[in-house]
Every structure is written in C-alpha cells, then in structure tokens.
Amino acid sequence: MEINQEWNFDEIIDRSNTGSMKWEPGVLGVKFGKGREDLLPLWVADMDFKCPPAVVQAMEKRLAHQVYGYTMPDPGYNAALIAWYQRRHQWAIDNRWIMTSPGIVPATNYLIQRFSKPGDKILIQTPVYYPFAQSIATNGRRIADNPLQIVDGRYQMDFEDLEEKAKDPRVKMAILCSPHNPVGRVWTREELERFGKICIDNHVLIFADEIHCDLTMPGFQHTCFQGISQEFAQHSIAGNSGSKTFNLAGLQQSSLIIPNDQLFSELSIYFETLGVGPRGGGTLFGAVATQAAYNGAEPWLDDLLVYLHENFIYLKTQLEDQLPGVRVFDLEGTYLAWVDFRALGLSPETTILKIEQDAKVALDHGNWFGENGAGFERVNIACPRSILKKAVDAMVAAFVQ
Numbered sequence: 169m170e171i172n173q174e175w176n177f178d179e180i181i182d183r184s185n186t187g188s189m190k191w192e193p194g195v196l197g198v199k200f201g202k203g204r205e206d207l208l209p210l211w212v213a214d215m216d217f218k219c220p221p222a223v224v225q226a227m228e229k230r231l232a233h234q235v236y237g238y239t240m241p242d243p244g245y246n247a248a249l250i251a252w253y254q255r256r257h258q259w260a261i262d263n264r265w266i267m268t269s270p271g272i273v274p275a276t277n278y279l280i281q282r283f284s285k286p287g288d289k290i291l292i293q294t295p296v297y298y299p300f301a302q303s304i305a306t307n308g309r310r311i312a313d314n315p316l317q318i319v320d321g322r323y324q325m326d327f328e329d330l331e332e333k334a335k336d337p338r339v340k341m342a343i344l345c346s347p348h349n350p351v352g353r354v355w356t357r358e359e360l361e362r363f364g365k366i367c368i369d370n371h372v373l374i375f376a377d378e379i380h381c382d383l384t385m386p387g388f389q390h391t392c393f394q395g396i397s398q399e400f401a402q403h404s405i406a407g408n409s410g411s412k413t414f415n416l417a418g419l420q421q422s423s424l425i426i427p428n429d430q431l432f433s434e435l436s437i438y439f440e441t442l443g444v445g446p447r448g449g450g451t452l453f454g455a456v457a458t459q460a461a462y463n464g465a466e467p468w469l470d471d472l473l474v475y476l477h478e479n480f481i482y483l484k485t486q487l488e489d490q491l492p493g494v495r496v497f498d499l500e501g502t503y504l505a506w507v508d509f510r511a512l513g514l515s516p517e518t519t520i521l522k523i524e525q526d527a528k529v530a531l532d533h534g535n536w537f538g539e540n541g542a543g544f545e546r547v548n549i550a551c552p553r554s555i556l557k558k559a560v561d562a563m564v565a566a567f568v569q
Contacts, residue, residue: 171471177217178552190214200530207530208559213349213504215415215550217472222464223414223457230456239452241268248462249423255466256382259395265427267435268448268455270420272379272407273299276343279375279405280307282438283431284340291333291342291372293325294538297349301538312339315540316351322498323351327362334370341373346393347380347501350537350546354388354500357396364393364400373431374404379422380502382413382469385477388500394425401427405435412502413469414461415550421454476503479549479556490564503550504532510543512567519543526566529559 171177183191190212193205200207218224245268250261269275276299280290286308292300293314304311314330316323333339344363347354355363367374376393384390394401409422426432436446483505484496493511509519516535523529523545534544549556 171474172467174221175218175468175471177472177475178554179218180552180554181216181218183216190216196530200524204524204528204530207524207528208555208562209530210548210551210556210559211530211532211546213412213502213548213550214417215503216552216555217415217550219415219457220461220465220468222468223416223460226456226460226464227453230453236452239455241447242455242459244463245455245459248459252462253392257390257392257395259392261425262427265425265432266447267424267426267432267439268450269407269422269424270444270449270451270454271411271417272377272409272422273303275407275422275424276300276303276375276377277307278435278438278442280304280309280341282435283373284309287338288341289336289339291330291339291367293345293348295350295534295541295544296343296345296537297377298536298538300343300345310338312336313538315538316348321495323348323353325355325359325363327366330363330366334366334372339370339372341375342367344374344376344393346376346378347384347390349380349502350504350532350534350541350544351506352497352499352502352504354384354390357391360391360393360396364396364404368399368403374400376404376406378406378408379412381408383473383476383503384501385473385480385499390501394427403428405431410458410461414457414465416454416457416461419451419454419457421450421458423458424448476549479503479551479553480505482553483547483549483556483560486560486564491567503548505547505549507545507547508543509545516542519545522566523563526569527559527562529562 189195190209196207197205246263246266253259253261289310289312290304291312291314293316312333314333317326381390394404394406406425411417439448440446480499487494487496495508497506499505520533532546534541
C-alpha cells in the first residue's frame with residue numbers, strides 16, 4: 169500500500185527545546201541516571217511524527233481567533249466521537265454516556281478515588297502500564313495482581329487465578345488494558361467475555377482503558393468491552409483518547425464512556441467536588457484537536473498503521489535474526505513492541521546496562537511493568553524508520569561485542 173505523500177512519516181522532527189518528556193535531556197538524566205542525557209529515546213509512548221494536517225489546520229483556525237476564554241463543550245465533539253466509534257468499531261455510543269477528563273491517567277485516579285476506599289484492592293494484569301500500580305498505591309489502595317501467562321509464545325489471561333482474586337470482597341475494581349500495553353495483545357471477544365463475566369459475578373467494577381483501540385495491526389480488530397452486551401456496558405466505564413491515535417498527549421483530553429446512569433451521576437458529582445464540572449474536564453485546544461482528528465484524520469491514521477506495521481516487521485526481523493534467542497512478541501495492537509532478552513543468559517541488570525551504556529538507547533524496562541517483566545524491554549516503534557534503524561543497529565552491536 170502506497171502512503172499519501174501529504175504526510176511524511178520518514179521526516180525527522182527536531183523535538184529539542186520543546187519540553188518533550190521523551191527527548192528532554194534533563195528528563196532522561198533523571199529517569200535513566202546522570203550521564204545518560206544523550207540516550208536515543210524509544211521509551212515514552214508518544215510519536216515522533218507530525219500530527220495529522222486536519223488537526224493542525226483546526227488548531228490554527230481556532231488559534232487565529234485570538235480569544236481563548238471560558239469555553240462551553242462543543243456538541244460537535246460528542247458527535248465526532250460517536251461517529252468515529254460507529255465507523256471504526258461498529259459500536260453505537262449514546263451522547264448521554266460521554267464525559268471528558270484531562271487524560272486517562274487522571275481519570276484512573278478519579279475512578280479509584282470515587283469507586284473504592286483506602287485499603288480496598290484494585291485488580292491489574294501484569295506486566296502492565298505502570299501508572300496503574302502507581303495510581304493504586306498513591307491513593308492508598310492495594311494491588312490484586314492477576315499476572316498474564318505466556319502460553320505457546322503468546323500472552324494469555326489466567327482465568328483460574330482471576331476467579332480466585334475476584335472472589336476477595338476487598339477487590340472493588342479491575343483495570344482492563346485493552347489493547348494491552350506493553351505485551352501488545354488485542355483481546356478476543358471470547359477472552360473479554362470471560363473476563364467480564366468473572367468480574368461482574370463478583371461485583372467488581374471494570375475500568376476498560378481502551379486508549380490504544382485505534383492502533384491495531386493487520387488481521388486484528390479491537391472489540392469494545394462495553395459493546396459486547398448491555399450487562400457489560402452497565403458494569404463498566406471505558407476510557408479513550410485521541411492522544412495515542414493522533415499524537416495529542418500534550419493537549420490533555422480524553423473521553424469516558426459511562427452507560428450506567430448511576431455510575432455517571434456519582435462520577436459527575438465527584439467531578440464537581442474537584443472543580444472540573446459535572447461532565448468532566450479537558451482543554452479548549454484538546455477538544456478542538458480531538459474533534460478535528462475524528463472528523464478528518466482517518467486517511468492519515470490508515471497510512472500510519474501501514475507504516476507502524478512495517479516498522480514492527482523491521483524491528484522483529486533485525487533483532488531476531490542478529491541476536492539469536494531474542495524474542496520479539498507478535499504485535500497485535502499499540503505501537504509498543506515487547507522484547508524478551510532473557511535467552512541471552514544475562515541478568516536483567518546487565519541487559520539494561522548494555523542498552524543504556526553501550527547502545528545509548530532509552531527503552532522502558534520490563535521490570536517497570538511488574539516483577540514478571542524483568543528481562544524484557546518495551547520499544548516504541550512510532551518514529552521515523554531511520555531512527556528505529558539507528559537504535560536497532562546500536563543494540564545489536566552492544567550485545568554482539
């Protein structure tokens with residue numbers, strides 16, 4: 169498939185002096201240690217591509233107005249979100265279900281605070297996006313870990329363990345990462361049905377973090393958890409954002425889908441106590457950008473997915489061919505590849521040392537996602553191929569020397 173030349177994913181964008189969390193030397197020095205401010209960053213989950221032209225044009229138009237005062241929600245925002253879900257995911261969202269939040273991580277904290285109490289347990293499936301565990305701990309809750317298992321070279325949910333964990337009356341909420349970050353699974357409808365039934369039977373509220381739902385690889389289709397059944401919709405809250413899909417993370421805008429009137433009302437009241445308004449919060453430009461993306465950036469996304477898949481094939485082929493024993497798990501969704509270095513016979517600490525000190529590359533280390541991630545690394549492939557090639561070449565050289 170030929171990619172539209174209007175957007176050049178091979179173009180290298182200089183992100184220095186923009187406050188980029190991924191590229192800022194000061195951040196790299198704090199996160200990875202003094203003397204490592206110059207690492208090539210393939211870690212933080214944002215993209216090194218320009219935003220879609222439709223987004224830039226909409227923001228330029230709004231910026232040109234030169235007045236950015238208190239702003240009411242634009243009905244077009246919800247309409248764009250509803251149409252997007254219908255087109256891309258064949259799911260009909262009701263306008264009344266939509267609430268906004270300044271990001272999925274803030275939303276995760278709000279939900280933990282409102283729907284559980286200090287000392288309660290929140291279920292997660294490690295290795296998993298580490299802000300989940302941080303949010304649980306920060307809010308004085310405890311983790312109920314339902315670790316994923318590798319079965320025949322693919323991560324699977326451990327449903328027997330899930331049944332045992334969900335029976336604990338202290339478990340009040342489960343966070344479902346779908347698609348899963350970092351292992352790259354797009355859960356099947358059957359897996360989601362089984363997960364949902366166990367949680368609902370045990371009165372466990374489900375928060376489905378579906379922020380990567382638009383980023384699926386060829387042959388895979390995301391299943392919206394709430395779209396499975398009315399019962400699932402009534403016992404869950406779903407979160408999504410254009411931040412991953414269209415590279416808008418700095419604009420602090422996300423959407424919560426809450427079909428259950430009681431849950432919606434309770435969260436709305438809680439949002440008012442936080443001062444963010446009864447239908448949640450976001451930002452003026454975040455809403456403008458997201459609405460424009462859903463309305464006009466679909467061709468850009470389709471081409472992006474082609475480029476990301478090609479990047480993944482390159483990464484997998486090069487690492488597995490040149491470093492025998494290294495395993496790059498098949499990527500079903502997200503732009504985050506999960507790489508197993510354990511067969512090289514090195515300790516996780518030595519693996520990290522080689523990647524950072526010798527290859528001079530910054531990756532998200534597997535142990536950040538849980539103890540069962542030790543020896544793994546997460547690679548962000550949402551970058552120009554020349555940058556990916558530079559990082560891969562450096563890592564190969566570091567391990568073969």
